[in-house]
Amino acid sequence: MLCGQQTWQFPTRPRVLGTGTIVGEKEGQGPLGDRFDLVxxxxxxxxxxxxKAERKLMEKAQETAVQKAGLTIESISMVISGDLLAQNISSHFAARTQGRPLFNVFSACATSMQAVAMGAQLVDTGYASNVLAAVSSHNSSAERAFRYPTEYGAQKPPTAHCTVTGAGALVVGKGNTGPIITHATLGKVIDLGIDNPWEMGAAMAPAAADTLARHFLDTGRKPEDYDLIAxxxxxxxxxxxxxHLLLELxxxxxERFTDCGILMYDKTQSEVFSGGSGxxxxxxxxxxHLLLGLTEKCYRRIxxxxxxxxxxPISSQxxxxxxxxxxxxxxxxxGE
Amino acid sequence: MLSAKLGVDQRHYKAYAKSVQPPKPWAKNGLRAFLVGGAICLIGQGLQDLFVHIFHFSEKAAGNPTVAVLIIFSVLLTGFGVYDVFAQWAGAGSAVPVTGFANAVASAALEHKSEGYIVGVGTNMFKVAGPVIVFGVVSAFVVGLIRYLFHVI
Structure with missing residues (x-):
């Protein structure tokens, strides 16, 4: 149900039944290397x-999540997936053999939480008994789609990102164990005028600040109510x-405020620039990493x-x- | 909400973002480009001397095999996935005409191999290097025209 202006609250408390994560070599060498299912x-x-490699990552992450949830793909009510490539080929092509209803979604690197929010909503309202949400990206397919050929020698500025090679999938449904999805705050499109595609951190920061501030207003929660905000x-x-923007608001x-792109790589790794993206x-x-932290009781609420x-690529050109x-x-x- | 509450508008935000982002290391990039670019040219000069003194090419004819050797090395390094790593370090120094151009063509060709040799490699080979040819030809024409006009006058 709607809570405030942009937040969904899920009264039936849908749960994360299983997750599947698979990453590439560079991500595997990062500080979280052993937190993923497969490298x-x-x-x-x-x-x-x-x-095709990215598609394979998508398929493997989905298989792992379904398997870890103790389900079979036939028992999944629907799949919600997305990726960065045009016409979302990784998601669509990975879904070819599943034979399950599919929603394909796109909000670039925010697709993961869009898919999870939609999945939780469908389960909460009873329109699905369980939903498989999945996203993928591949450094080399993204380089080719958005930047230069992978082997082209162009120097990137320190504000650049390194697109993560990997895929993550999550099954949300009704159950007795697993992290509970309580709220989702849906973001608005915000554009404060950054036009340099090498400065995506600065471009996206206002959107993050806006959604977070909206979440606190809509739910009446405070930052202290969370052990971690990423x-x-x-x-x-x-x-x-x-x-800085949130402080102004x-x-x-x-200390609880962190970022997945910072956590993914160690800054001494080669060519990670400002951090991960995708x-x-x-x-x-x-x-x-983070949901494991909930089950390991490092956090109560994130x-x-x-x-x-x-x-x-056309809009930036x-x-x-x-x-x-x-x-x-x-x-x-x-139990929280 | 954000813009209303903060009084943030595009102009102010861009200025703020610029002030907190790490600047491009111009001096370091310039120094590396100077050293690497110079080193590649030095290697080229060495190769040319080699062709002149050992293989008895004329100074003018030695240019072609020199360029060919530099291109072969650049393409090989591109294929082995080394050139882009080197270029991240060297910056504009690795864009020195011959090796940089060869890398631009070879990397685009490699990238599009998956779509086949004609529509993939053939169509896209000059995707990155194409502008160099277009503007090279155009500027050569303009400079040639100016030179000709001076000659006539």
């Missing part, structure tokens, strides 16, 4: 193109900007706000500014 060292994942992929440049998020960044860090830059969006989902441990 693949072959960037082609045994396929003959990066696009943005999706603002990374080392955008995250301090979001913190009167919210001091303190739908798989927020998805793998949340579904792998809020993840995935951030997406809704640019296209036409020097248009970058509209951004952020969707937040609140998870909590049983």
């Amino acid at each position: 693949v060292t072959d960037p082609y994942v045994g396929q003959d193109s990066f696009e 943005t999706g992929d603002l990374a080392r440049v955008g995250h301090p900007i979001a913190r 009167g919210y001091d998020l303190g 739908p798989a960044c927020a998805a793998c860090v949340t579904f792998g 809020l993840v706000v995935a951030t997406g830059a809704l640019l296209s 036409q020097k248009d500014t970058i509209p951004c969006i952020a969707h937040a989902v609140a998870f909590e441990r049983d």
Whole structure:
């Protein structure tokens, strides 16, 4: 049900029944390497193109999530998935063999929380008994779609991101165990005039700040009600900007405020620039690391706000500014 | 909400974002570009001397095999996935005409191999390097025209 202006509250308390995360080699070498279900060292994942490789990652993450939820794909009511490639080919093509109803969604790197929010809503209202939400991205397929050929020698500025190679999937449904999804705050498109595609952290920070402030207003919760609040992929440049904007709005998020793009890589790793990005960044860090933190009782309640830059290669070549969006989902441990 | 409450407008935000983002390391990039670009040219000069003194090419004819060797090395390094890593470090220094151009063509060709040799490699090979040719030809024409006019006058 609607809570305030932009927040959904889920009274029937849908749960995360299972998650599946798979990442590439660089992500596996990062500080969270052992928090993911699978690390693949072959960037082609045994396929003959990066696009097919990304699809494979998507399929494996979905299989893992369904398996860990103790279900079979036939018992999944519907799949909600998305990725970065045009016509969302990773999601659509991965769904070819599933034979399950599919919603394909896109909000760039914020797709993960959009899919989870929609899944939780469908389960909460009884329109689905369980939903498989999944996203993927691949560094090389994203480079090709949005930037230059992967082997082209172009120097990137320190504000750049490193698109995460990986896929994350999550099954939401009714059950007795697993993290509970309590709220989702849906973001508005915000564009404060950044037009440089190498500055996505600065472009997306206002959207994250806006959605977070909206979440606190709508739910009446305070930052202190969460043990951890993570943005999706603002990374080392955008995250301090979001913190600053929230302070101006009167919210001091303190030490609990972190970012999946910062957590994903160690800054000494080569060519990670300001940090990770891509739908798989927020998805793998949340579904792998953060939700595990809930089950391990490190946290009682967390809020993840995935951030997406809704640019296209054409819009940025036409020097248009970058509209951004952020969707937040609140998870909590049983018995809170 | 954000813009109303903060009084944030696009102009102010852009200025603020610029002030907190790490600047491009111009000096470091410039120094590296100077050293690497110079080093590649030095290697080229060495190769040319090699062709002149050992293989007895004329100074003018030695240019072609020199360029060919540089292109082969650049393409090989591109294929082995080394050139882009090197270019991130070297910046504009690695964009020195011959090796940078070869990398631009080879990387685009490699990237589009998955769509086949004609529509993939053939169509996209000059995707990155194409502008260099277009503007190279156009500027050569303009400079040639100016030179010709001076000659006539």
